[in-house]
């Protein structure tokens with residue numbers, strides 16, 4: 001065995017520590033907020049609500065407002081499900097969410113729907129149009145949220161939209177005194193199960209497995225459609241009938257401006 005004396009390694013250069021230590025400074029941007037047990041909540045909008053809000057914004061030449069039902073998902077995101085136009089007097093500069101308008105809506109829901117009371121209790125979204133103005137909230141909009149805070153809901157969503165194609169949601173977490181400004185949003189959609197039986201019949205009529213006469217095909221497959229693997233790990237992966245369809249708002253504008261404008 002040949003032994004060679006290893007040359008002693010040169011000690012790594014260490015960053016010189018100033019002596020004495022430097023005085024402390026802020027590490028990064030001060031006052032950042034994170035949610036402890038989940039990502040920042042996302043707002044999903046049903047296709048129905050999206051379409052209704054689009055048409056209301058398009059029809060109205062002045063500020064107009066509506067209320068909507070909101071469901072909180074098991075991951076702490078929000079789904080705006082239905083929106084309801086309120087009886088109101090509008091001006092070009094502001095919209096007021098009158099207690100009379102709200103009371104009339106609640107009364108109408110209870111009188112016309114078997115789930116009216118439940119729907120009324122889930123009205124946690126206030127949306128309104130700023131016509132062609134910016135979607136930044138006005139002083140009046142912030143005053144309105146102060147009033148809604150007294151309703152006792154732990155959270156509430158405000159939406160401000162305009163004819164320029166901007167839709168902005170702010171989520172107010174009154175319990176913790178925090179609001180998410182301009183929350184990320186996308187369209188919420190679910191698989192339409194009503195077409196399933198028709199498609200299964202059509203599938204069985206039109207689709208068959210090719211048979212090779214010279215070989216024996218061994219297969220456990222007995223024909224007919226098999227339910228697709230739910231492969232989605234998104235928000236509602238636990239619900240096999242539902243999926244999230246995320247529409248990139250910028251793509252939607254590029255593709256649909258000509259057809260809706």
Ligand SMILES: [Zn+2]
Pocket residue numbers: 094095128129130137138141160
């Ligand atoms: Zn406003």
